[in-house]
Structure formats: C-alpha cells, structure tokens
Amino acid sequence: MPEPFTLVTAIAAPLEMSNVDTDQILPARFLRRPRDERYPTYGFHDLRFTPEGAPREEFVLNRPPYDRAGILVAQRNFGVGSSREAAVYALLAMGLRCVIAESFGDIFFSNALKNGLVPVRLPEAACAALRMAVTETPGAEITVDLEAQRVDGPGALAYGFTIPAFSRDCLLRGLDEIGLTMTLLPEIAAFEAARG
Amino acid sequence: MPRTLFQKIWDAHVVHRRDDGLCLLYVDRHYFHEGSFHAFNMLRARGLKVRRPDLSFGFGDHYAPTRARSTAAIADPEIRGIIETFERNAREAGIRAFEMADPRQGIVHVAGPELGLTLPGMTVVCGDSHTSSHGALGALAFGIGASEVAHVFATQTIWQSLPRQIRVTFDGTLPEGSTAKDMALALIAEIGTGGAQGGAIEFAGTAVRALSVEGRLTLCNMAIEAGARTGMVAPDATTLAWLAGRPFAKPVDIAHLRSDEDAGFDQEVRLDAGRIAPMATWGTSPEEAVPLSGRVPRPEQAPDEARRKAWQRSLDYMGLAGGEALADVKLDRVFLGSCTNSRLEDLRAAATVLKGRRIAVPMLVSPGSTSVKRQAEAEGLDRIFTEAGASWEESACSLCVSMNGDSVAEGERCASTSNRNFVGRQGRGARTHLVSPASAAASAVAGRLVAAEG
Known part of the structure; x- marks a missing residue:
C-alpha cells in the first residue's frame, strides 16, 4: 500500500537528460533482487557508479546537497521503455517522492501513481526554469502540493498541474486501486455472466 | 457515431x-x-x-x-x-x-x-x-x-482512460529487401520516441495489409518504442488464415473489427513504404536510426541544442565520431532473436542470406519459441546457421534484455534484431545497433553494418 501523498517540500535535483529510459533508472540485472536494504543503491546504478563501484561525482544525485533530493526535475520522455515497476521502487528507495518532467513514458507514469511517486507534467519552459533555479541555488527546495495541484519553486516560480482524478484521490488517501475495484466485484461478475 | x-x-x-x-x-x-x-x-x-x-x-x-x-x-x-x-x-x-x-x-x-x-x-x-x-x-x-x-x-x-487515437498509414509497396522492422524504425525516426505518447496506433495502408502476421507482430511490437501504449492492425483474411488450426484458437467473427469509414483520429501519420530502405540505429534511442546505406549523423546536424547534446552523448557511448558510413562500422557480434524478430519468417530471412557463407563475427540465434525452433530444424535452417558459424540455441529473451546470463561485454558492438538500443540494454557498456534479421545476417558475414544484397 503506498504512503499517502498530500504535500512534499524537498530539495530538488536537476537531471539534464531526455529519454531517460527505465533501463537506466534500474538496470535489468537488479530486477531479480528483492526490495531489501540494498535497494537504495540500485537506482540509476550505472550512472551513479563506475564499473569498479566508485561513485561518479559528475552524476548529480551523488553530489551534496542533491544526494538528499526528494524531487527530481527532468526533461522530456522520462521513464520510457520497459514496463518494470521496480524502476519506481528504486527511485522511492533513493528517497525521491516526485519527478517533474515535460513528459513521461505511459507505463512509468501509471506505475509511479500506484506507488506514491508523484509524476508531475509541466511545460518545457517550466521544467527548464525549475532546473535552472535549483542548479543556481543548490539545495533549493520545491514544494509539490497534490491537493492544490501546484508546484512552488525557488523565487516566484509557481505552476499548476493536473493528475487524473482517480489516481489523485488514491494518492491523497494512500489507497490502492485493488481495494476500490473489489467494491465493484458484483459488476464484474455481471459482465462475465452476460458474456456467457 | x-x-x-x-x-x-x-x-x-x-x-x-x-x-x-x-x-x-x-x-x-x-x-x-x-x-x-x-x-x-x-x-x-x-x-x-x-x-x-x-x-x-x-x-x-x-x-x-x-x-x-x-x-x-x-x-x-x-x-x-x-x-x-x-x-x-x-x-x-x-x-x-x-x-x-x-x-x-x-x-x-x-x-x-x-x-x-x-x-x-x-x-x-x-x-x-x-x-x-x-x-x-x-x-x-x-x-x-x-x-x-x-x-x-x-x-x-x-x-x-481512453488514449488518443492515432492512425499510421504506410502507402505503397515495401521495396524488396525492406521489412516490417525497417518500417518500424523508419516511423520512429520520423516521429520520435515520444511521437505517439499517450496514444494507440492503428497501422493501416497497403503496405501493412501486405504484411504477414509475423511482420505485423514486429510492427506492433515496436509501437511502444514510438511512445504508444499499443499498436494494432485490423484483422483480415491473412489473420484468420494464420490463426486456423492453432491449439487454443476459436472461430471469431471479424466483420465489425475495423475502423468505421469516417471514424475520427486525433493524429494521422502517413509514410510512403516505397521509400523505406533497410535501417539501422546508430545511437542509444530507437529514434536515432538511418538507412544502412547512409552515414552516422554529426551532432552539428541536430535540429536543436537539446538534440545536439543528446546526439553527442549517444555518439560518445557508441564509440562513434559522427559522419562515418554505417558500412564502415565494425561489429563484434550479432544477435538474432527477441519478441521483435525471432519468428520462423525472421529465421528464414536470415538463413537465406547466410546460406553457403561464413560469418565474420560471432552470431547468436535464439528462436522465439521452442516450436519455432522445431519448425526451423525441420526445414534445415539450423544447419544453415551452424554451417555459417552461428550458435543455434534455445528460445529465450536472451540478449534483448540480458537478464538470463547472456550479455554483450563492455565496449563491444552488437547488431541486434531486438527492439531497444538503450544504454546498457545488452550489458553494461554494450553498444547496440537495431536492424532487421536479413540485415543482421548480412552484417554478421561482413563484420560491419550492412544490408543484405539484392
């Protein structure tokens, strides 16, 4: 069951890459692993670590204060490719609660919503302005208010966003869809009966 | 309505x-x-x-x-x-x-x-x-x-929620030597990996109708790489003939299973199939694809600054300078397999190219199913592959996603019939070029990225 998400204020990290696919977010060789205490090291693994296992300083999430980021501001097409929901688990395990991007891979977007990682779509210029702001002031915080569907960044940066109503309701209450759908079981049974 | x-x-x-x-x-x-x-x-x-x-x-x-x-x-x-x-x-x-x-x-x-x-x-x-x-x-x-x-x-x-309706029409006739894989790569090169985001694609047009079900499976398989949730082809006589006699198949009335004449689509894309040449990717996104007869683009040719940076990053990862002819790009290995291109038709296309020839770089062949493997062996395709020097193995996702122990070594370059040339997809530091089965076979023989002749 996901943690409820109402409002998060956190350090935001800029990710200056487009088309970040889920293979980069979580390389396939970690998919067989359980969600245990090792999970926080898997997210963006090959971008974060050299083949010898040393942290790459050039990767933004390795650098203080961005290593404490709770929000990631990316570019277009974040989370494209493989349907692996574990990519979302890996981001959550790193302490991220929200990704802001111009666009998302469809399945990633849906997986994020179901696990309490809020995917916020903002226009290109808004994403660029937020990335610039948190680059110029490392450690600057962004507030994502799901109830008001509003992002407040450093300075006067403020943007509205929308999340599908059903998912937003589930996120705010920390509910998952299975429980809600179970209340519709009579309709499902009727549908099955009608088709024979 | x-x-x-x-x-x-x-x-x-x-x-x-x-x-x-x-x-x-x-x-x-x-x-x-x-x-x-x-x-x-x-x-x-x-x-x-x-x-x-x-x-x-x-x-x-x-x-x-x-x-x-x-x-x-x-x-x-x-x-x-x-x-x-x-x-x-x-x-x-x-x-x-x-x-x-x-x-x-x-x-x-x-x-x-x-x-x-x-x-x-x-x-x-x-x-x-x-x-x-x-x-x-x-x-x-x-x-x-x-x-x-x-x-x-x-x-x-x-x-x-109902996705945006997209129709992709391939008019005309696919030239000899071009395949459904090339259609998919040409489409993605045209509209980008986000081109169909949030949408459902219906593939239509004479060149799609002319495809076998195997070809249609390849085309719909790659719809996701254009960002679409799904791809589909209206069923026809080709579909029914293909399904006939399959163990779990049941008779289906397909008369109503087509888009109405005046149905509205949110987006229409048209491509001339007659102009689609055998394609290959040069970068780390399926949209970074060009005809095999062409050259790797230079970053300065990118349409915008963001793309220039992305192209440079792709080129650096791929160990390419930009500007080189694809036919000069040397390979370390070739993979024929994956849900995109491992059906009997794909194996036949590759075997036709390999018959009587020897490969210059290692080639792994993983049939799409155990049944495909048996059928291919009944036709003698396995002997063509092994006599050419390829490894004829069992059915698995294998080098498409490198989760079963198979992987391409760091820095190695692989021509692959799979669907994703992402960074690290075939193994950490592995370099992937997506191609059709016939192109994969021709490339294995040449040891370089080339299309099959004739």
Missing part, C-alpha cells in the same frame, strides 16, 4: 465507467512471465486469490537460459530462484504456465499468438511493454506494471 477499431473493442469491454471517463475494462487474456513475483507478493500480502486462473497463461522467457532447458543447470542461484518462484506461483494459483522444458514454451509475445491464445477483438495485457505486439491480430493489447498485474490477477479488470 463512427468509431475506430480500438474504440469498438474498448466499448465491448467496459465493466464500469466513472463520471470522469476512466473505465474499468475486462481483461480477456492475461500473460505473465518470471517478473510476476512482485505481483504475486502483493496478492499474498493482501490475502487475495487469482480470480480467473483460466484466463492467465505464464511463459518462462526473461530468465530462461539460452543454452540449457533445465532449472538445475542454471549456475546463478538468483536466476534459478526466480524461475523456481515463477513455477511455484503459477502452480499454487492453478494457472497454466509453459515452463522452459515445455514444448509450448517461448517468448510470451511469440508463443502466445502462436498457440492461438490471442484472438481478434480480445483485450490482452501482460507485465511487459512489448505486449503491444498482440495488436497485430486485431486485439487491444498493452503492457502494464506489477501493481496492475496484481490488479488483473485479483479482479480480471484494469482501469484505463
């Missing part, structure tokens, strides 16, 4: 419609593979049972070893554990699963259709993005995440 094919199948499966338009759709067919352990864990945590074990089918593909068919032969304890868990979960839930030693085993998107488990007009889901493949049979098919897999197991339904 005129409707698209997608809308017709959608409407026939709505169990519940919310005021905001979100629909609860009934799922006719659910496929799963070894990655389903998260979903089974979610069910267990909630004390839920699988509602319709008869509508789900499991296939061992992602972790099945390419060079063995027994669980005991797997050296890596984690991989062995994943396969054992898959088999146990299916057994305990009373679901039929085709494990690796089963003659019906195969890559889910190859074996499912081949068994007649995907039929026109069905809704089909699987915890795998390439589920779009099944749209080739006129089904509404899309990939889902683990939470959705658990949801389908528990309720046999899924929540969806």
Whole structure:
C-alpha cells in the first residue's frame, strides 16, 4: 500500500537528460533482487557508479546537497521503455517522492501513481526554469502540493498541474486501486455472466 | 457515431465507467512471465486469490537460459530462484504456465499468438511493454506494471482512460529487401520516441495489409518504442488464415473489427513504404536510426541544442565520431532473436542470406519459441546457421534484455534484431545497433553494418 501523498517540500535535483529510459533508472540485472536494504543503491546504478563501484561525482544525485533530493526535475520522455515497476521502487528507495518532467513514458507514469511517486507534467519552459533555479541555488527546495495541484519553486516560480482524478484521490488517501475495484466485484461478475 | 477499431473493442469491454471517463475494462487474456513475483507478493500480502486462473497463461522467457532447458543447470542461484518462484506461483494459483522444458514454451509475445491464445477483438495485457505486439491480430493489447498485474490477477479488470487515437498509414509497396522492422524504425525516426505518447496506433495502408502476421507482430511490437501504449492492425483474411488450426484458437467473427469509414483520429501519420530502405540505429534511442546505406549523423546536424547534446552523448557511448558510413562500422557480434524478430519468417530471412557463407563475427540465434525452433530444424535452417558459424540455441529473451546470463561485454558492438538500443540494454557498456534479421545476417558475414544484397 503506498504512503499517502498530500504535500512534499524537498530539495530538488536537476537531471539534464531526455529519454531517460527505465533501463537506466534500474538496470535489468537488479530486477531479480528483492526490495531489501540494498535497494537504495540500485537506482540509476550505472550512472551513479563506475564499473569498479566508485561513485561518479559528475552524476548529480551523488553530489551534496542533491544526494538528499526528494524531487527530481527532468526533461522530456522520462521513464520510457520497459514496463518494470521496480524502476519506481528504486527511485522511492533513493528517497525521491516526485519527478517533474515535460513528459513521461505511459507505463512509468501509471506505475509511479500506484506507488506514491508523484509524476508531475509541466511545460518545457517550466521544467527548464525549475532546473535552472535549483542548479543556481543548490539545495533549493520545491514544494509539490497534490491537493492544490501546484508546484512552488525557488523565487516566484509557481505552476499548476493536473493528475487524473482517480489516481489523485488514491494518492491523497494512500489507497490502492485493488481495494476500490473489489467494491465493484458484483459488476464484474455481471459482465462475465452476460458474456456467457 | 463512427468509431475506430480500438474504440469498438474498448466499448465491448467496459465493466464500469466513472463520471470522469476512466473505465474499468475486462481483461480477456492475461500473460505473465518470471517478473510476476512482485505481483504475486502483493496478492499474498493482501490475502487475495487469482480470480480467473483460466484466463492467465505464464511463459518462462526473461530468465530462461539460452543454452540449457533445465532449472538445475542454471549456475546463478538468483536466476534459478526466480524461475523456481515463477513455477511455484503459477502452480499454487492453478494457472497454466509453459515452463522452459515445455514444448509450448517461448517468448510470451511469440508463443502466445502462436498457440492461438490471442484472438481478434480480445483485450490482452501482460507485465511487459512489448505486449503491444498482440495488436497485430486485431486485439487491444498493452503492457502494464506489477501493481496492475496484481490488479488483473485479483479482479480480471484494469482501469484505463481512453488514449488518443492515432492512425499510421504506410502507402505503397515495401521495396524488396525492406521489412516490417525497417518500417518500424523508419516511423520512429520520423516521429520520435515520444511521437505517439499517450496514444494507440492503428497501422493501416497497403503496405501493412501486405504484411504477414509475423511482420505485423514486429510492427506492433515496436509501437511502444514510438511512445504508444499499443499498436494494432485490423484483422483480415491473412489473420484468420494464420490463426486456423492453432491449439487454443476459436472461430471469431471479424466483420465489425475495423475502423468505421469516417471514424475520427486525433493524429494521422502517413509514410510512403516505397521509400523505406533497410535501417539501422546508430545511437542509444530507437529514434536515432538511418538507412544502412547512409552515414552516422554529426551532432552539428541536430535540429536543436537539446538534440545536439543528446546526439553527442549517444555518439560518445557508441564509440562513434559522427559522419562515418554505417558500412564502415565494425561489429563484434550479432544477435538474432527477441519478441521483435525471432519468428520462423525472421529465421528464414536470415538463413537465406547466410546460406553457403561464413560469418565474420560471432552470431547468436535464439528462436522465439521452442516450436519455432522445431519448425526451423525441420526445414534445415539450423544447419544453415551452424554451417555459417552461428550458435543455434534455445528460445529465450536472451540478449534483448540480458537478464538470463547472456550479455554483450563492455565496449563491444552488437547488431541486434531486438527492439531497444538503450544504454546498457545488452550489458553494461554494450553498444547496440537495431536492424532487421536479413540485415543482421548480412552484417554478421561482413563484420560491419550492412544490408543484405539484392
């Protein structure tokens, strides 16, 4: 069951890459692993670590204060490719609660919503302005208010966003869809009966 | 009101419609593979049972070893554990699963259709993005995440909002030597990996009608790489002929399974199939593709600054300078397989090129299913591959996703018939060029990226 998400204020990290696919977010060789205490090291693994296992300083999430980021501001097409929901688990395990991007891979977007990682779509210029702001002031915080569907960044940066109503309701209450759908079981049974 | 094919199948499966338009759709067919352990864990945590074990089918593909068919032969304890868990979960839930030693085993998107488990007009889901493949049979098919897999197991339904309707029309006739894979790569190069985002593609036009079901499966398979949730082709006589006699197939009336004449699409894309040449990717995104007769682009040719940086990053990873002819790019190995291109037609196309020749770099051939392997062997294709010097192995996802122990070494360059040339997809630091089966075979012989002649 996901943690409820109402409002998060956190350090935001800029990710200056487009088309970040889920293979980069979580390389396939970690998919067989359980969600245990090792999970926080898997997210963006090959971008974060050299083949010898040393942290790459050039990767933004390795650098203080961005290593404490709770929000990631990316570019277009974040989370494209493989349907692996574990990519979302890996981001959550790193302490991220929200990704802001111009666009998302469809399945990633849906997986994020179901696990309490809020995917916020903002226009290109808004994403660029937020990335610039948190680059110029490392450690600057962004507030994502799901109830008001509003992002407040450093300075006067403020943007509205929308999340599908059903998912937003589930996120705010920390509910998952299975429980809600179970209340519709009579309709499902009727549908099955009608088709024979 | 005129409707698209997608809308017709959608409407026939709505169990519940919310005021905001979100629909609860009934799922006719659910496929799963070894990655389903998260979903089974979610069910267990909630004390839920699988509602319709008869509508789900499991296939061992992602972790099945390419060079063995027994669980005991797997050296890596984690991989062995994943396969054992898959088999146990299916057994305990009373679901039929085709494990690796089963003659019906195969890559889910190859074996499912081949068994007649995907039929026109069905809704089909699987915890795998390439589920779009099944749209080739006129089904509404899309990939889902683990939470959705658990949801389908528990309720046999899924929540969806109607995606944008996109029609991609390939007019004209595909030139000799070009294939469905080249159509897919040409489309993605044209509209980009985000070009169909949030949409459902219906593939139409004379060149699509002319494709075999195998070709349509390849085309729909790659719809996801254009950002679409799904791709589909309206079923026709070709579809019905292909389905006839398959073990699980049932007669289907397809008369209504087509978009109405004046159905509205939110986006229309038209391509001239007559101009599509054999293609290859040069970068780390499927949209970074050019004809094999061409050159790797230079970053300064990029349409904008963001693209220039992305291209530079791709070139650096791929070990290319930009500007070189693809035919001068030297390969280290070749992979023929994956849910995109591992069907009998694909193996025949590659074998035609390889017949009587020797390969210059190692080539791994992994047939899409155990049944495809048997059929290919009955035709003698295995001998053509092995006499050319290729490794003829078992059916698995293998080097498409490199989860079963197969991988391309760091810095090595592989021409691959799979679907994703992402950074690290075939192994950490591995460099992937996506091509068709015929181009893969020709490239294996040349040791460089080339199209098949004639």
